[in-house]
Amino acid sequence: MSTRTTSPRRAAGASDRAESARSNRRRQAATHPWWFAFPAFAVLAVFFFLPTLFNFVYAFTDWSSFKSAIGFVGLKNFETLLSSGDIQRALRVTLTYAVLVAVFQNLFGLLLALLLERDTRVNRAARTVFFIPVIMSALAVGYVFQALLKPDGVVNSLLSGISGHTVDTAWLGNTTWTMLVVALIHAWKWMGLPMLIYLAGLKTISAEVLEAATIDGAGPWTTFWRVRFPLIAPAVTFNVATALLGSMNGFDIVQATTAGGPARSTELLNIFIFRTFGQGLFAQATTMSLVLFLVVVVLAFPVIGMLRRREDVL
Template sequence: MADTAIRTRTQKPVPAKGRAGKAGRLPRAAVHHPWWFALPAIVVFAAFFLVPNLLNFYYPFTNWSSYHPDIAFTGLDNFTTIAQDGSLLRAIRTTLLYALLAAVFQNGFGLGLALLLEADTRFNRFFRAVFFLPVLISALATGYVFQSLFNQDGAVNGLLGTDIPWLGSTTWTLFLVTVVHGWKWMGLSMLIYLAGLKGIPGEMLEAAKCDGAGPWRTFWSVRWPMLAPALTFNVTTALIGSMNTFDIVQATTGGGPAGSTEVFNIYMFRIFGQGLYAQASAMSLVLFLVVVAVAIPLVIGLRRREQLL
């Protein structure tokens, strides 16, 4: 009886069927089943992003247009054609100037709002949400709203009692459109700068105050260096985003007047509308190379600045 009881207590339980096979291994169905859930997303990603982007590296070297029934390889002919067009260089210069001004306004507005609304009060929380609202609004809708406001017979001239053609000047219209761009995206920069300000240790601010540093000296010697990572992110995203702008410019000026606001994507859109699809694809490839040529040195320079600070 004692031997039987001992054998009964030391007998190992039989593993339940269907839960696991060998020790530490799951059944085949449990391992591979989750991939089926990701398949629709993978198909959508491949169909609407991966394949079109890969084809965009092929079509610039063809004669694809509404005037040719068959697509044939033509080498660098499209790049030669657009290089001989003076509008390309003008579009590149306009795009770079637009990106520079838009990045300055977006970061200037965002940093100013972050400093004003830094204190965690009910009033500040409400206005943080208010200033972030433009980010959620369609860029095209934003452009149409400001286009109606700055029309010669719009609300701005009505309030000022003037007759200024705000969107009809080849001198300041680009400047005005970049202000609209900065207003549209300042809420995003504000949140990034707020996160950077919240990450500054309170002991550093107290030490600066004890050393007799005023608000400006504290900002320049303590806050500004500690905001270097936030500045890197905001400047990089603002420049890349504004170099790819289309909606706001199309809605406000359409590239006018006299092509003074014709950024690269507006120029590309005009060529595409003429049925010259391969040339438009070549322009998109040129824009991609310009963005890469600007973004890589910019990120490297800002990262080195972070290390120095």
């Protein structure tokens, strides 16, 4: 008897909810028409979708500043790049730079988040100070460090004063460690962003979970490695992904500090593309940018997928 009376009521309630949802959608469409978004989509189409489309097209042409006409050449640009060996070297430098930046940037950000986790007045001020480089111009940061790290710069002057003898190390002129120095500069500039992301992740961890770990006898290191670090896995995924994508498309800091030197040891693919465009070889430069796009898709996104699967395991 109850089934006969409640089923129609449930059906009527579901029908009312569906009708209410349709009414809300109609009301929202009336008050928030889609054509309001047209200017944003138009700007996106003109400045993103069209250039991306033409990037694919011009990679298969002989477009340059030395010709008035543009002709189709097929895969000739790719064959030229692969045979010269320049693209392999630039890709190797770019991948090395991206891995170093991702490691340093996340390490610095996580350490800062752990050091400044407590909500004290000093820590809040320190967070602001460490975030300032994020909003600074990357070119400005590069030129400042280029001046500091010259053989007669401030860094060597300080080291000379501390050690008591003259130090004239060319920090940006050695093929052995210049890549490491430039990656550290990049990580220093952006470490404030992962710091905030890690801080947000640490703040979401329940105090009861940490208390339970302490009661079970876990020390600070065990609590961090076994409890806190797995719980901030989404923050790790986001920070690693942004660091990899940002550094693989790096240009400004390296251009300002070393311009790809010494001996092209820090010549990222974007710097190589910039120089090729400057030589008037537009099609070859476009081909290189297409290669960079494909490398990011092939390498970076599988890493992001691996990190996401790690989140599910943890």
